[in-house]
Amino acid sequence: MKSLEELAKIRESRREALKIRQGVPSKTEKAHIMMCGGAGCISSKCLDVVEAMKKALNKNGIADQVQIVLTGCMGPCDMGPVAIIYPDATFYRRLKPKDAETIVEEHIMKGNKIRRLMYRAPGSKEPTPKVDDIDLFAKQKKVVLRNNFYIDPTSIEDYIANDGYVALGKALTEMKPEDIIEEVKKSGLRGRGGAGFSTGMKWTFTAAAKGTPKYVVCNGDEGDPGAFMDRSVLEGDPHSIIEGMAICGRAIGAEHGYIYVRAEYPLAIERLDLALQKARENGLLGQNIFSSGFNFDIEIRIGAGAFVCGEETALLTSIEGKRGEPRPRPPFPANEGVWGKPTVLNNVETWANIPEIIRKGAEAYSSVGTEKSKGTKVFALAGRINNTGIIEVPMGTTLREIVYEIGGGIPRKKAFKAVQTGGPSGGCIPAEHLDTPVDYDSLGALGAIMGSGGMIVLDEDTCMVDIAKFFLDFVVDESCGKCSPCRIGTKRMYEILDNISKGKGKEGDIELLEELATTIKATALCGLGQTAPNPVLSTIRYFRHEYEEHIRDRKCTCNVCEFEE
């Protein structure tokens, strides 16, 4: 395709074909069955359900009137496999292959919805049939995950039908590069990888940097334990990342991009690879895109399992095929990135926001969120909570709303203890701060971080010393060893924690941990090391009494730590 008109033509015709997913009954089709194909539902055997559906459709001779689509992650992993049936937008959960025939013969053919497969709100006897009425979804706002309910991630036409590549068209034909950057700056978008640096500023620096060629890089090395947001975007809506990166390429004058994905996400790599091929076939990547003279293409790089490669300088080194060790900054990647050239590096979720900002304008985008944190944030909700899975909420939503209203509270009537955000770089937020709005600055003030979006809920049975030890163990294992504060310091901290957890702690250990933590934070080379002590510091800050109890009374109230005789 060479023009916006051609794009519009595909959009209109495809949109007509997909009207059924907007609730408009179709003359030729009975239903579209959107099966969640996220990693969670796949491991809950959703593919068996799909097979059974196909069989049931064939048996009843209506296979040509019903489409089955495997979508990206819909969010509620613990209810999987889940599906939405259009046009009536009925949400079914915990599907088994044997349910397929009932759905086809009763719901699709006769219009009798299956009550037992519907969602029931906690404490309610009546089921909630429609997906939009379900409390869990109603509190959310989908910007990044805008397409996950509606499109087939393997179909570029589906993406186009939902206004895909409109933003790229606008950026290439109506906007000057500096306008694009200005729009992103005005949107207030901050890096979703965790640090929260202004995306627009990053682009400004790279655009102004001397040296060519320039590069655009996507960080999909989602290594934080307890985080799978990026995975759901990569698997569910790969074109949104491609479009975002191409827009940036135009803005900063780059023709080449890299997407760095961890090897642990084979499905994400497969879908991304297919999306790149389709984009090339349709002229949305390659030479002279939309006849604007702009050339852009993207290569996938696969990470081979090193947490430190999520750190930007380490990731860039890894793209070059080397050991992914970080290096001191400055020079920042904006000036010296891949191959020593100016590079913009943003996280998956950040990229998925870009097309929405350009298409709708900065003002519309920034109407959601708080003063200093604009837009929405995707979180991976897990741990001791009823509704686990992926959620997307406006910045400024309180932790209480997330844990109790969207997450459905703590299972087995246990008491909430803390929520851990930001993985090994973050901290634990206790019950007294549940009304904190979730934004970069509020979480930072509590000694936690926004991080990339992992949110692990801990209940009264979780020992905080054990959790701190868990994260330190992780860091010791993943430290690349280049700088001594991280390599040696975290190891010493781990040993102290290990002693405490075995009843061998001494008076003064807590103070020693704090001292080591302060030194490591101040002197480690990269973000991994500098933030590594956070889980320890934040648990000491809010749960010091648990440390003291372990040391003085040789007691673990939660009965997690095993003391040596």
Add this chain to the structure above:
Amino acid sequence: MVECSCNTSNEELAKQLDKIIDPYRDKPSGLIQVLTKAQNLVGYLPKWAQVQVAEGLGVSLQDVYGVITFYAFFSLIPRGRHKISVCAGTACYVKGTKMVTKALRDLLDLRPGQTTPDSRFTLEIVRCIGACGLAPAMIIDGKDVHGRLEPELIPELLEQYE
């Protein structure tokens, strides 16, 4: 040095490895991609494969070895036919990774990093497979995710892997 125990001869494998190397010849930046494919071909990365990759891409053997030992994905020793990767991400840890590893230890006498004497299973601990909603979870052969694990369910689950 441990030689490949499978039926294909090293010479045959070396020929196939050459094909993998071809698009990256004298391009050191392709090292990680080539090693990934080489390991998928051979099962691990023996010295002969390292030498061949080093010569093909124009990097030193030392650099090849450095990259292999840096990334968790690569292995210098042969592994079992099936790789069990138990997730030790935060959500899984909170919900019972320890219980899963204990069950595997009791069942197969297998500790992380080890391979069963019959080369059927290799056990490793990995950091977050992104299935936190299904914790505790493990992934077998890099593709089959098994979630909501309970020790009693594990023996039956392993039966499908010969």
